[in-house]
Amino acid sequence: MNAPRCLIAEDEPLLAAGLQADLAALWPELVVAAQVGDGASAVARALALQPEICFLDIRMPGLTGLEAAQELAEDWPEDTPFPLLVFVTAYDQYALAAFDAQAVDYLVKPVDQARLQACVSRLQTRLQTRLQTQVADRSAPPAGTAPMPDDTLAQTMNQLRALLSAAASTATQPPKLLDVVQAQVGNLVHLVAVAEVIYFEAADKYVRVITAEREHLIRMSLRELLPQLDPQRFWQIHRGTVVQARCITTARREESGKVTLTLARRSEKLTASRLYAHLFKGM
Amino acid sequence: MHTLSMNRPAPAHPAPTAFAAALQRVKRRLPRTVLLVGAICLVIALILTAIDGRGFAVKLIYSLSVGVACNTIVFAAMLLSGWSTDLLYRARGRPLPDQSNAGWLGVLPGALGAALFGPPLGLSLVDGITGFTSPSMLNLNSTGSRLTLLFSVLATLITIFVLQAQERLADARAQAEAAQRQAAENQLRLLQSQLEPHMLFNTLANLRVLIGMDPARAQAMLDRLIAFLRATLSASRTPQHPLATEFERVADYLALMDIRMGPRLQSRLDLPPALGQLVVPSLLLQPLVENAIKHGLEPKVQGGRVEVSARRDDDLLVLSVRDTGIGLAAAATAAAGQDGSHFGLAQARERLATLFGGRATLSLAEASDSEGGVLVTLRLPIEATSPTTAA
Numbered sequence: 305m306n307a308p309r310c311l312i313a314e315d316e317p318l319l320a321a322g323l324q325a326d327l328a329a330l331w332p333e334l335v336v337a338a339q340v341g342d343g344a345s346a347v348a349r350a351l352a353l354q355p356e357i358c359f360l361d362i363r364m365p366g367l368t369g370l371e372a373a374q375e376l377a378e379d380w381p382e383d384t385p386f387p388l389l390v391f392v393t394a395y396d397q398y399a400l401a402a403f404d405a406q407a408v409d410y411l412v413k414p415v416d417q418a419r420l421q422a423c424v425s426r427l428q429t430r431l432q433t434r435l436q437t438q439v440a441d442r443s444a445p446p447a448g449t450a451p452m453p454d455d456t457l458a459q460t461m462n463q464l465r466a467l468l469s470a471a472a473s474t475a476t477q478p479p480k481l482l483d484v485v486q487a488q489v490g491n492l493v494h495l496v497a498v499a500e501v502i503y504f505e506a507a508d509k510y511v512r513v514i515t516a517e518r519e520h521l522i523r524m525s526l527r528e529l530l531p532q533l534d535p536q537r538f539w540q541i542h543r544g545t546v547v548q549a550r551c552i553t554t555a556r557r558e559e560s561g562k563v564t565l566t567l568a569r570r571s572e573k574l575t576a577s578r579l580y581a582h583l584f585k586g587m
Numbered sequence: 588m589h590t591l592s593m594n595r596p597a598p599a600h601p602a603p604t605a606f607a608a609a610l611q612r613v614k615r616r617l618p619r620t621v622l623l624v625g626a627i628c629l630v631i632a633l634i635l636t637a638i639d640g641r642g643f644a645v646k647l648i649y650s651l652s653v654g655v656a657c658n659t660i661v662f663a664a665m666l667l668s669g670w671s672t673d674l675l676y677r678a679r680g681r682p683l684p685d686q687s688n689a690g691w692l693g694v695l696p697g698a699l700g701a702a703l704f705g706p707p708l709g710l711s712l713v714d715g716i717t718g719f720t721s722p723s724m725l726n727l728n729s730t731g732s733r734l735t736l737l738f739s740v741l742a743t744l745i746t747i748f749v750l751q752a753q754e755r756l757a758d759a760r761a762q763a764e765a766a767q768r769q770a771a772e773n774q775l776r777l778l779q780s781q782l783e784p785h786m787l788f789n790t791l792a793n794l795r796v797l798i799g800m801d802p803a804r805a806q807a808m809l810d811r812l813i814a815f816l817r818a819t820l821s822a823s824r825t826p827q828h829p830l831a832t833e834f835e836r837v838a839d840y841l842a843l844m845d846i847r848m849g850p851r852l853q854s855r856l857d858l859p860p861a862l863g864q865l866v867v868p869s870l871l872l873q874p875l876v877e878n879a880i881k882h883g884l885e886p887k888v889q890g891g892r893v894e895v896s897a898r899r900d901d902d903l904l905v906l907s908v909r910d911t912g913i914g915l916a917a918a919a920t921a922a923a924g925q926d927g928s929h930f931g932l933a934q935a936r937e938r939l940a941t942l943f944g945g946r947a948t949l950s951l952a953e954a955s956d957s958e959g960g961v962l963v964t965l966r967l968p969i970e971a972t973s974p975t976t977a978a
Contacts, residue, residue: 317849322796395784414792
């Protein structure tokens with residue numbers, strides 16, 4: 305077996321060095337494949353290197369640790385096991401402790417030796433179990449092409465979802481729900497009733513607003529827009545897509561765990577990521 | 588009289604119109620007025636009975652009705668004055684002024700009206716009901732009528748002034764209490780923001796690593812942390828200190844952040860020696876520097892610079908905190924996703940308003956040069972920030 309590899313994402317250089325040193329003492333075989341100081345680099349490096357473990361600081365410039373984990377969950381290649389996640393935070397504002405001993409682990413800074421030891425043991429056990437499942441799969445006669453959707457992945461997704469919604473709910477007082485979207489083109493402002501919108505799609509610093517007939521661009525991030533939409537009517541199905549539920553006609557679950565959606569009055573299909581696939585199930 | 592003051596009015600709630608404010612005042616005052624008028628009328632009836640020896644019950648009834656009539660006129664005048672104030676301001680299209688005195692304009696004319704019309708009104712009221720005929724008030728030759736007039740005017744005036752004094756006292760007390768509560772709340776919020784768990788535990792985590800890696804640097808960091816904590820905890824006991832001390836506190840904070848952020852943070856402090864002894868409110872700058880780092884530099888991947896400087900502009904002390912962070916608009920977006928607020932700014936503004944009134948200003952703007960970021964500028968009057976007498 306190859307030595308397990310990890311990624312450390314931590315914006316404070318001393319803390320990153322400290323964690324690396326502590327890990328080296330407790331788990332000498334673990335290789336630190338990359339050490340990064342911001343969320344976007346964490347996603348890029350993790351996707352490129354595909355380590356088994358990611359230590360993610362929650363408060364980082366660019367993307368937070370939670371947002372980085374969300375991107376990883378959505379973009380992670382299907383044929384590779386999803387990394388084990390350990391969130392690191394100085395102050396547990398999302399009640400990470402409630403997830404104690406679940407799929408996603410957490411460390412509170414300053415990290416004491418005993419707690420890190422417990423975390424390391426848990427990671428080692430999980431890697432071991434994962435390895436055995438893979439071996440068992442390979443030896444089983446009609447080996448499926450897709451890897452078994454193991455329980456840990458489902459658990460990880462559940463936990464990530466809970467954390468992301470906890471993070472969203474700590475945002476300051478909810479703004480009023482939007483009735484009309486105003487999209488400016490030159491001197492002209494188009495007013496689009498929110499009820500007419502089929503879906504919103506993030507496009508860099510903008511959001512594309514798609515109705516049955518046309519599309520508009522608004523100068524706003526999806527993150528700013530989201531709290532102003534009625535969550536009963538507009539469902540987030542991907543970090544970059546929010547769709548009006550009554551415009552969805554069918555949802556097909558793919559082998560990868562993603563869900564493909566067809567829409568009323570639009571020909572294109574949308575994809576719901578693994579994180580949001582749970583929204584679509586028969587009643 | 589003392590038992591009456593137990594019934595203290597609630598602090599006045601801001602009323603939408605002067606009329607509503609006057610109505611609020613009248614309502615609040617009614618129970619005490621009834622008691623006071625009753626007591627005074629009893630005394631008047633006793634005195635009048637003692638003078639001419641006629642029936643006490645009749646005197647009391649007359650006296651009471653005169654008292655009620657007088658006070659009704661005063662209340663009506665107060666409401667009228669509130670109402671006319673509203674009309675006047677609405678006609679001029681101006682916003683309503685402070686309502687704390689609403690209705691008071693009506694008191695004097697009301698008292699005059701009460702003195703003139705209260706007695707005849709009250710007397711004729713009772714006459715009408717009972718069938719008695721009292722001496723006409725216009726006939727001032729009668730001792731009884733003169734005395735009734737005199738006493739009713741006195742009674743009305745006493746009622747008004749006793750109640751007014753009580754209300755003023757209660758208002759002042761409520762205001763003092765509110766100010767005290769506000770100050771305590773501010774202090775608590777300052778402490779909470781300074782001893783913010785993220786700041787504290789991240790600093791301790793860095794310290795923990797340094798102890799193993801570089802004990803000498805760890806010791807230096809601990810010294811800075813101790814100075815920072817001591818300044819924060821004693822800020823309530825030393826409301827003011829020299830500008831040089833304020834800059835030292837900022838330097839402590841920046842030194843801690845420098846260890847935490849490493850090369851992502853550069854800082855520069857610029858305090859001309861001549862200004863070091865000017866007295867400023869303690870921990871005025873430090874929350875602003877904290878803001879610049881928390882909302883400007885920390886969210887920026889490549890980090891940046893924060894500059895704190897002081898200069899003299901005529902008779903103004905100009906302090907500025909500038910960062911090269913993500914800027915106001917981006918910071919507002921970033922803050923939408925977290926619990927952060929611009930508490931530091933609101934708090935600094937509040938403190939300036941309390942200490943200097945309108946003579947100190949705080950402005951917040953996007954920095955005008957190509958490096959971007961935010962510039963916060965404070966202007967304090969220098970005569971108020973006089974040099975410390977203690978060297």
